[in-house]
Every structure is written in C-alpha cells, then in structure tokens.
Amino acid sequence: MTKVIEVNNLTKSYRGATAVDSVSLAIEENGIYGLLGRNGAGKTTLMKLVAGHELASTGEISVYGASPFENSAVLANMAFIRESLRYSENYKIGHVLKAAKIAFANWDDAFAQSLVDKFQIPRKRLVRKLSRGQLSAVGVVVGLAARAPITILDEPYIGMDAVARKHFYDILLADYIKHPRTIVLSTHLIDEVADLLEHVFVIDQGRIILDANTEDLRGSAAVIEGSTESVDDAVAGFVILESQTIGTQKRVVAQGLKAEDAARLQSAGLAVKPATLQQLIISQTNMDSSEKVEVA
Amino acid sequence: MTTLPIQQQTLVQRLWKVVGINVVRPWVLVLPLVIMTALFLVTGILSWLTIAFVPADGQLWFSPEFFLIIFLFLTANQTIYHEYAVSLSFGISRSDFYFGSLLNFALQSIWYAVVCLSIAAVTGSFFLNEFSGVGVTNFVSLIVLFIGTQALAASTTAIYLRWGKPGMLTFFGGLALVLVALPVLAVSDLGSELPTLNSETLTMLETNVIGSAVALILITLGYLIIRKASVR
Numbered sequence: 001m002t003k004v005i006e007v008n009n010l011t012k013s014y015r016g017a018t019a020v021d022s023v024s025l026a027i028e029e030n031g032i033y034g035l036l037g038r039n040g041a042g043k044t045t046l047m048k049l050v051a052g053h054e055l056a057s058t059g060e061i062s063v064y065g066a067s068p069f070e071n072s073a074v075l076a077n078m079a080f081i082r083e084s085l086r087y088s089e090n091y092k093i094g095h096v097l098k099a100a101k102i103a104f105a106n107w108d109d110a111f112a113q114s115l116v117d118k119f120q121i122p123r124k125r126l127v128r129k130l131s132r133g134q135l136s137a138v139g140v141v142v143g144l145a146a147r148a149p150i151t152i153l154d155e156p157y158i159g160m161d162a163v164a165r166k167h168f169y170d171i172l173l174a175d176y177i178k179h180p181r182t183i184v185l186s187t188h189l190i191d192e193v194a195d196l197l198e199h200v201f202v203i204d205q206g207r208i209i210l211d212a213n214t215e216d217l218r219g220s221a222a223v224i225e226g227s228t229e230s231v232d233d234a235v236a237g238f239v240i241l242e243s244q245t246i247g248t249q250k251r252v253v254a255q256g257l258k259a260e261d262a263a264r265l266q267s268a269g270l271a272v273k274p275a276t277l278q279q280l281i282i283s284q285t286n287m288d289s290s291e292k293v294e295v296a
Numbered sequence: 297m298t299t300l301p302i303q304q305q306t307l308v309q310r311l312w313k314v315v316g317i318n319v320v321r322p323w324v325l326v327l328p329l330v331i332m333t334a335l336f337l338v339t340g341i342l343s344w345l346t347i348a349f350v351p352a353d354g355q356l357w358f359s360p361e362f363f364l365i366i367f368l369f370l371t372a373n374q375t376i377y378h379e380y381a382v383s384l385s386f387g388i389s390r391s392d393f394y395f396g397s398l399l400n401f402a403l404q405s406i407w408y409a410v411v412c413l414s415i416a417a418v419t420g421s422f423f424l425n426e427f428s429g430v431g432v433t434n435f436v437s438l439i440v441l442f443i444g445t446q447a448l449a450a451s452t453t454a455i456y457l458r459w460g461k462p463g464m465l466t467f468f469g470g471l472a473l474v475l476v477a478l479p480v481l482a483v484s485d486l487g488s489e490l491p492t493l494n495s496e497t498l499t500m501l502e503t504n505v506i507g508s509a510v511a512l513i514l515i516t517l518g519y520l521i522i523r524k525a526s527v528r
Contacts, residue, residue, distance in 0.1 A: 073304035103386035
C-alpha cells in the first residue's frame with residue numbers, strides 16, 4: 001500500500017485559538033477512513049487543510065507527494081464535499097450535476113442520475129429551496145458520482161434521515177468495492193459508520209488522540225458487566241477506559257483483555273462483550289486529550 | 297507516495313473547464329439581451345413621447361448600455377461569490393477559478409460589444425451614449441469598459457472572500473475617503489497643477505489605454521487577494 005496523504009506536525013490557529021494542533025497522520029491509497037470526533041473537535045479544519053481550502057499555520061501536508069495548496073495537478077484528483085456547501089442561488093440539481101460533470105474527470109452521469117432518483121431529490125426545485133436533507137443528498141450524489149481518487153466527505157449526509165443515511169452507507173460501500181478509491185469520511189455518528197471504516201482517526205480539541213485500524217481497535221477492548229464487587233476483582237490489572245456504576249451493578253470498558261481472560265470472566269458469571277467503536281471512542285475522548293492511545 | 301491517477305490538464309483546458317461551470321445556466325447569457333431589448337423599446341417609446349424634452353443633440357442619459365454595465369457588475373460579483381466554494385470543492389485551484397472566470401468575462405465582453413455595436417449601427421446614438429460610429433476603436437472601447445466593470449466586481453468580491461465584512465467596510469471606507477478627497481484636491485492649488493483627465497481632452501485611444509491599464513491593475517489585485525482566501 002502506498003501513502004496518498006501525509007500530514008506532519010500540522011497546526012492551524014485562528015487569532016490565538018488552535019483548531020488543529022500538531023497533527024500527524026498518513027492515509028494510504030484505496031481505503032475508507034473515518035475522521036471521528038465531537039462537534040468543534042477540528043475535523044472540518046483538518047479536512048479543509050488537506051483539500052487546500054486553508055493555509056496551515058505550521059506543518060506540512062503532502063498529497064500525492066506535493067502540497068495541495070494551489071496545486072492544480074493534485075486538486076484535480078480530489079473532491080471535498082461539505083454539508084455546509086452552498087451552491088449558486090439559481091441552480092437546480094441539473095445545474096449542479098452539469099458543473100460536476102465538467103469538473104470531475106471520472107464523473108459517472110448515469111450513476112448520478114440514478115442517485116438523484118434514489119434520494120428523491122426534486123429536479124425542478126431550486127437547490128436553495130431544498131430541505132436540509134435533500135441538500136445533504138445533493139452533496140452525497142456529487143461526492144459519490146465524482147469517483148475522485150481522493151474523496152473527502154465532511155458530514156454531507158448529516159441532514160439526511162436514518163433511512164436515507166442507510167441508503168448512503170450501502171451505496172458508498174457497493175460503489176467503493178466496484179471502484180476502489182481513497183475515501184475520508186468525517187462524522188460524529190460513529191456506530192452508523194463503524195462497519196464501513198477500515199481505519200479511524202479520532203480528533204479531540206484539535207489533536208489526534210486515536211489512530212488505529214478498525215479491526216485492531218474492535219478487538220482491543222471489552223465491556224464487562226456484573227456486580228460491582230465481582231467486576232472490581234475481575235478487571236484488576238487491566239486498563240479501564242470507562243466505568244459506570246448503577247446501584248449494585250457495574251459496567252466497565254477495559255482494554256487489553258485476551259480471549260482466555262474473557263472466557264475466565266464469563267465463567268465467573270460476568271457478562272463480557274466486545275466494545276463497540278462508539279464506546280471505545282467515547283472512552284478515549286473522555287481521557288486527557290494529550291494522551292494518544294496506541295493500538296497494536 | 298503513489299503517482300497521480302488523473303493527470304493534469306493543460307492551462308487552456310483548466311480555464312475552459314471553469315468557463316463551462318460559469319455558464320452552466322446559459323440563461324445568464326440571454327437574460328441581459330432580453331432586458332436590453334425591453335429597455336431599448338421602453339426608452340424609445342418614452343423618448344418618442346417626450347421628444348420635445350430631449351436635448352438638441354438627441355443624447356439620452358439613460359441607455360440600455362448603462363443597464364448592461366450594472367448587469368455585468370452584478371453577474372461577475374455573483375459568479376465569483378457563489379461559485380468560488382463550489383469550484384474549489386470540485387477540485388479546481390483558486391488561480392484556475394479566478395482566471396477561468398475572467399476568461400468567461402472577457403468572452404462575454406466581446407459578445408456584448410458585438411451586440412451593442414450591431415444595434416448602434418442601426419440606431420446610432422439612440423442606443424449608445426457617445427456613439428461615434430462602428431469601428432475598431434469603439435469596439436475595443438466597449439470591451440475595455442465591460443472587462444473593467446467585471447474586473448472591478450471580481451476584485452471587490454475577492455476582498456469579501458478573503459476578509460469578509462471587515463474587509464468590505466475598510467474597502468468602502470477607503471473608497472469614500474478618496475471620493476471626498478478628489479473634489480477637494482481638484483479645487484486646491486495642488487489640483488490645479490495636475491494634468492487634466494477628462495473625455496474632452498483624451499482621445500479614444502488614450503482612454504482605451506488608460507482603461508486597459510486600470511482593468512489590468514484590478515485583475516492583478518483581485519488575484520493577489522483571492523489566492524489566499526479561505527473557503528467559508
């Protein structure tokens with residue numbers, strides 16, 4: 001696998017406020033990456049920097065081995081779709097698709113038209129008069145049909161309802177299998193996208209606090225539930241990411257359990273199940289943001 | 297690092313791509329003609345009705361050409377403002393977007409200059425103020441006027457894109473100061489020593505050269521401003 005995006009010690013500050021703080025990461029060719037974090041964590045700023053929409057305060061960004069900022073050769077390989085992207089006042093969906101067809105070398109018009117029908121975007125209504133969900137669907141259609149070698153999707157589906165989002169995830173995965181490319185998805189709806197992602201970056205207060213392969217991450221922690229006393233005895237020696245006590249019952253998210261540990265705890269009457277990506281990430285973001293978690 | 301999957305296009309291809317995006321709604325090219333025709337007819341009817349009040353030289357102060365200049369300013373402003381974020385999101389660089397849009401403005405200027413001169417060839421000064429016949433100098437003069445108008449719109453919009461409302465307030469504040477200072481300067485002793493620039497002392501050629509220089513300065517300033525503008 002070869003790296004297509006490399007970010008080294010990247011910082012972006014706005015009048016004293018640091019939106020992205022000493023971020024370093026690498027993204028390899030052809031994969032679905034998740035950039036996860038709470039609202040205001042720095043996801044959009046980081047994506048804007050990678051797409052050349054902003055200039056970094058310090059640090060380096062390399063896309064296909066060159067800086068993306070004002071680099072036509074690099075930018076021709078990228079699509080950056082944001083939920084907040086506003087189109088021309090008098091555009092209808094047809095105008096947006098026509099502009100995208102001109103802009104993107106790999107544009108698939110038949111696929112775009114089928115997506116417009118699938119997401120039930122009104123063709124005769126002005127884009128500015130579409131509902132938030134429909135406007136999100138416009139971004140999704142462009143992002144998918146562009147088939148850009150690097151597709152960055154900054155929560156474009158956030159205004160869509162649950163059914164439309166499920167359609168989006170299914171279509172994204174099916175299209176990715178047919179046309180592999182590098183896709184970076186930012187979201188705070190972690191559980192919804194968990195099955196799509198091959199690798200996750202978790203950003204919190206501008207810093208990357210987790211950089212891990214999703215499979216490794218899933219196997220790295222478990223949720224243990226039982227009486228407070230037995231749970232306390234059982235988890236001694238493990239790293240506790242999160243702990244919650246309700247009455248006499250306790251629930252912990254513990255890191256570092258092996259299969260034999262899980263079997264031993266289960267035989268002792270405790271409920272043990274793998275932690276979901278969302279549970280893990282919530283645990284991590286509750287920690288001190290200066291602690292970057294390493295997952296083997 | 298892997299090599300680029302999509303190879304870079306030539307400069308002309310890249311700029312032409314932006315022109316295509318600019319005119320995704322071709323109606324923007326037709327609308328001014330429709331309104332100009334309507335205004336032309338209305339102006340004609342009104343002047344015919346009030347013929348006794350029209351000055352002896354037959355010159356009208358408000359003509360379709362005047363409307364066209366306002367229209368071009370507004371459409372250039374809207375093009376730069378609305379299509380900047382979309383174009384950058386669609387993988388186009390700022391430079392390509394800016395110069396591609398200017399190529400579009402230049403082509404539109406030529407198109408409207410042809411239209412204006414064609415109508416004026418039939419109607420004379422009834423359509424164009426200061427009309428002195430169909431010729432290369434007049435043709436160039438109209439193109440310079442139209443491009444200059446659009447360059448002004450592009451550069452002022454670039455200020456907004458780069459610095460937002462504070463930038464616009466500073467710009468218009470500065471402009472207001474200049475507009476106040478100029479008449480003061482003109483009546484002062486210093487003003488009397490400056491060379492006089494007005495349409496009566498300048499030839500059409502000189503006007504075109506000065507107009508082109510102003511347009512070029514505006515285009516350059518616009519580029520310097522927009523090349524580091526963030527996408528909001």
